[in-house]
Amino acid sequence: MSAPSLDLIHAALATVDDPEIRKPITELGMVESVDVDDAGRVAVRVLLTVAGCPMKDPIRRGVTEAVARVDGVTGVSVDLGVMSDEQRGALRDQLRGGQAEREIPFAKPGSTTRVYAVASGKGGVGKSSVTVNLAAALARQGLKVGVVDADIYGFSVPRMLGVEQQPTQVDDMILPPVAHDVKVISVGMFVAGNQPVVWRGPMLHRALQQFLADVFWGDLDVLLLDLPPGTGDIAISVAQLIPGAEILVVTTPQQAAAEVAERAGSIAVQTHQRIVGVAENMSWLEQPDGSRLELFGSGGGQAVADSLSRIVGAQVPLLGQIPLDTRLREGGDQGTPVVLSDPDSAAGTALNAIARGLGTRSRGLAGRKLGLTPTGR
Incomplete structure (x- = not known):
């Protein structure tokens, strides 16, 4: 058998993507040289972006496997x-x-990325759980998805998505880790252990700005921002930095929580943002006999949707109701969202249904270039 040609080797290398950048290593200038001897032995030299690149083993393995398949x-x-x-x-x-x-x-x-800011009026309603599960479900639909953990003080997204590696920095550009086909960035990746973050408003704004501008997100279909509870600095900064972001409100059925969630959604009137809808979490606990135990009452999600519809003067839908499910909590603790580990569970089914609705929404033409030019008479 004759030795393989360099063209075949380069074609094989073009199938190997950098795990962080998600582009072929041949396009990124990472293949420095390829040598083939008469016996068919191939030597490839690959340039990593930085010394100690955390993805060096997957890259080495990917190159070896791709080239070895060439006749x-x-x-x-x-x-x-x-x-x-x-x-x-x-x-x-x-x-x-x-x-x-x-x-x-x-x-x-001209951006075609749909940006959803996931908000809640108070903590403990499951906003982060909703965010990571929607992200994983949307990615499973084949969309390119990113998540910004904008809850600087209460970051939890890295654990919930099972992210363990640190971001890679190429000069002043940050390559975000990828988990379950979702690109993720969080301040939790930059602090040692479980150290608290003690920052005031200007530093919060700067951190969010860096997450949005200095991170290489690539061509995303959807970007989800997990906001901190309330209507403070981060919510205002999101409206300033990404005016086109839409708000997704998370609440529980409890009336006290619904009233606070309504306040979080009402910020859209002041910031001129659109509310995409309301997700009601912890709606009920399904009993062994099939009946439902409504631990936190009922109707809170629909009440928030109806109230916000009146406030903003446009229809705000109730996107779905997510029941209490121990598998949802277990997935967050283990780093595998329930929409992936148990998609047919009660919570997985509800979250996948919400994600399907968000994933099929078409983006409006407002602010987009249509490629039209005026002609003279």
């Missing part, structure tokens, strides 16, 4: 190097597509 290859060796400052700068410029640094892509008029 005529008898052996594969992969040598890992590191990009020079100039090569890293070229990669950063390529990924940014010529955009100015620290520009928020989701705030640009």
